Amino acid sequence: MVTWQENIQNLIFEIDRNIKEQNDDALTLSNLAKSIGYSEYYLSRKFKEISGMQLRDFLRGRRLVFALKDLRETEEGILEIAIRYGFSSHEAFTRAFKEAYGLTPSDYRVNKFPVVLRTTVKPFDCYLLGIGGTGMAQSAETIKSYFVTIPAHKFLHIRNYESVGYFDFWQKQSIIPGQDSQTICGLLDGIKGKLDDEGGSDSNVGSVQLMAFINEPEGRICSWGIPLAEAYGIRLPQDYTVEIPPQMQVMDVPEGEYIVFEHGTFDFETENQTVEATIEKAMKEFNYAESGYELDLTQGRVFYFYHDCERFWKYIRPVKKVK
Numbered sequence: 001m002v003t004w005q006e007n008i009q010n011l012i013f014e015i016d017r018n019i020k021e022q023n024d025d026a027l028t029l030s031n032l033a034k035s036i037g038y039s040e041y042y043l044s045r046k047f048k049e050i051s052g053m054q055l056r057d058f059l060r061g062r063r064l065v066f067a068l069k070d071l072r073e074t075e076e077g078i079l080e081i082a083i084r085y086g087f088s089s090h091e092a093f094t095r096a097f098k099e100a101y102g103l104t105p106s107d108y109r110v111n112k113f114p115v116v117l118r119t120t121v122k123p124f125d126c127y128l129l130g131i132g133g134t135g136m137a138q139s140a141e142t143i144k145s146y147f148v149t150i151p152a153h154k155f156l157h158i159r160n161y162e163s164v165g166y167f168d169f170w171q172k173q174s175i176i177p178g179q180d181s182q183t184i185c186g187l188l189d190g191i192k193g194k195l196d197d198e199g200g201s202d203s204n205v206g207s208v209q210l211m212a213f214i215n216e217p218e219g220r221i222c223s224w225g226i227p228l229a230e231a232y233g234i235r236l237p238q239d240y241t242v243e244i245p246p247q248m249q250v251m252d253v254p255e256g257e258y259i260v261f262e263h264g265t266f267d268f269e270t271e272n273q274t275v276e277a278t279i280e281k282a283m284k285e286f287n288y289a290e291s292g293y294e295l296d297l298t299q300g301r302v303f304y305f306y307h308d309c310e311r312f313w314k315y316i317r318p319v320k321k322v323k
Helices: 004-020 029-036 040-051 055-073 078-084 090-101 105-111 166-173 181-189 268-285
Strands: 144-150 153-160 210-221 227-237 249-253 256-263 293-295 302-308 312-321
Touching: 004 029, 004 040, 004 055, 029 040, 029 055, 040 055, 055 078, 055 090, 055 105, 078 090, 078 105, 090 105, 144 312, 153 166, 153 210, 166 181, 166 227, 181 227, 227 302, 256 268, 268 312
Parallel strands: none
Antiparallel strands: 144 256, 153 227, 153 249, 210 227, 210 302, 256 312, 293 312, 302 312
């Protein structure tokens, strides 16, 4: 049975697609309601209940997000961008943009400060909400394990030394001013030049935001007996020099060797729990002695976690050659 969370998530995909295709007729409340088979009133009520915002505000915000990206990444005229995304004039666009981001489109184009994209779809992401994911269907995929060398890069992130897992991490961060998931995901989404970025407008691992675990003596002891700090952020090129948001920190990650445990695409509703158990088992049973490598527990080394139902589940753990 399709849940309302899934209905809203599917609706958001349709909204983004129609904004990209400039199909304004499909974005009326009447047509959006018809697309999922409910009345305008019921759709509006459920959208507000699940998302915490009015549908009309979400639509306006998504138009601004796409407009902001065009301002950042193209040289097109501001009026041309404004009209493309449904604003009637330069003045109307400027007024809405400043209200949302605190500066005018012209100022943003000159300075390109990171801003919070507050209508990103992250609040509806299946992993964040925990929609479903308790099924035990057998996954047809096997776990691939292989070694890679990852070039030097930067990791822009927030971290927590006490949290235990994704949900606890965000719960603890939410009580720190400016470090709640909505603010952090929005800021990260607004940063250009991320490594692994597949483009698009979604704040997910395709754009690419990810969990990470950093070897830190002051961190909590994980189930592997390793002291770790949990982190959330993005990977950036080594020469990245743009101003970073003040509530985040950036670390230099030197070139290093890693072992990857990877599972392909999976259905979150029915396979998530099975995939997690399977990949955890593969990591536990991997024969490091035969490989000539061992886990590298050096302080500051980073263990990355990619979770994207449509692409893969991937753990990337730091290793070193056995002497």
